[in-house]
Amino acid sequence: MELISNLKELPEIEQDILHCTQKCVQNACQIMCKIALDPQKQISRQQFVVFQNQIRILKPADCAFTSVIEFLGTHSRQGQRYKIQGLMAIYFPEPSTDTLLRGMGITGKVDDSDIMDGCGEILNVIAGQFKVEMANRGYEELMISTPFNFNFQIDELFNYHKTEKFELIYFFEGNKLIYVDVGVDIKKVT
Amino acid sequence: MQIVVLDDSHIQRRIIIKLIREVGYNDEIIEGDNGREGLDNIAKEGRDIRLVLCDWNMPQLNGLQFLYELNKIPKYRGMPAIMITTEGTTRAYNEAKSQYPYLAGYVVKPFTHEHLKAVIGPYLHLQDIKPGH
Numbered sequence: 001m002e003l004i005s006n007l008k009e010l011p012e013i014e015q016d017i018l019h020c021t022q023k024c025v026q027n028a029c030q031i032m033c034k035i036a037l038d039p040q041k042q043i044s045r046q047q048f049v050v051f052q053n054q055i056r057i058l059k060p061a062d063c064a065f066t067s068v069i070e071f072l073g074t075h076s077r078q079g080q081r082y083k084i085q086g087l088m089a090i091y092f093p094e095p096s097t098d099t100l101l102r103g104m105g106i107t108g109k110v111d112d113s114d115i116m117d118g119c120g121e122i123l124n125v126i127a128g129q130f131k132v133e134m135a136n137r138g139y140e141e142l143m144i145s146t147p148f149n150f151n152f153q154i155d156e157l158f159n160y161h162k163t164e165k166f167e168l169i170y171f172f173e174g175n176k177l178i179y180v181d182v183g184v185d186i187k188k189v190t
Numbered sequence: 191m192q193i194v195v196l197d198d199s200h201i202q203r204r205i206i207i208k209l210i211r212e213v214g215y216n217d218e219i220i221e222g223d224n225g226r227e228g229l230d231n232i233a234k235e236g237r238d239i240r241l242v243l244c245d246w247n248m249p250q251l252n253g254l255q256f257l258y259e260l261n262k263i264p265k266y267r268g269m270p271a272i273m274i275t276t277e278g279t280t281r282a283y284n285e286a287k288s289q290y291p292y293l294a295g296y297v298v299k300p301f302t303h304e305h306l307k308a309v310i311g312p313y314l315h316l317q318d319i320k321p322g323h
Contacts, residue, residue: 027300028300031300031301031302032299032300032301101201104201104205105205105208105209105303106201106204106205113200114200114201117199117200117201118199118201120199121199121201121202124199124276124299125276125299125300127276128275128276128277128278128298128299129276129278129300131276131278131279132278132279132298135279141279141281146247146249
């Protein structure tokens with residue numbers, strides 16, 4: 001694991017993707033869940049687990065729920081065209097789901113299907129905002145898949161070729177609230 | 191007169207319905223997790239509708255397809271609808287507005303509860319609201 005302290009050290013497209021991700025996570029938490037994230041966060045570069053040339057999404061040990069979306073688009077920069085393919089996975093530690101759902105205004109009894117649905121909707125909103133933010137930065141409109149939601153250790157495999165991911169960990173009142181994995185594969189289009 | 195709430199997230203529907211109740215609407219609400227289910231449930235109830243609140247991206251029949259189909263039914267032609275969606279680009283808004291001219295509001299997720307209540311409030315308090323107005 002390599003900790004990243006300054007996004008400016010990354011290539012420009014990756015910088016844009018991570019800046020947009022951060023803004024969208026913060027907005028979703030603040031507007032949708034009424035949670036002001038701690039200023040402290042952790043960004044690192046890691047390897048995905050690869051199985052038979054495909055990516056395996058493995059949730060961190062302390063997380064109970066996972067939502068995943070895939071995105072695809074193209075972008076032109078300085079006369080060069082790029083294909084951008086990626087995925088965003090969000091992992092929710094069990095105690096944080098209660099905080100998030102209560103912030104959304106859900107009171108009373110909730111079961112696993114409510115929590116999974118709520119987690120999926122949070123990622124859905126983050127992904128929707130991500131598309132808008134990227135478009136505001138001059139990217140062509142990304143296509144975004146509907147979220148896949150899981151509450152078990154995932155055996156689901158994603159047909160995605162780059163093995164590297166960025167992991168962003170957000171905190172609320174000193175506790176881990178959300179883990180966000182962003183994997184992005186940028187290829188020059190000839 | 192009933193209100194229709196369609197969203198494939200049941201948590202999101204729960205939040206929207208809670209806000210509708212907070213604004214003071216006490217009549218029945220027709221729910222559905224996609225446009226197909228919405229049309230079926232509206233047909234089953236057969237009552238007048240005051241307002242439609244629907245998500246855009248839903249399985250089977252999405253929000254715009256649902257509004258298109260609903261508008262084909264003479265009784266519900268020109269029904270005011272508020273789209274509540276993650277589709278936040280100007281292109282998406284223009285597409286929705288051009289495909290369903292009776293769109294009364296367009297709320298991009300995430301929304302604050304106060305914002306949604308302000309958008310739906312006027313439609314819940316008009317006793318004599320008529321389709322197409």
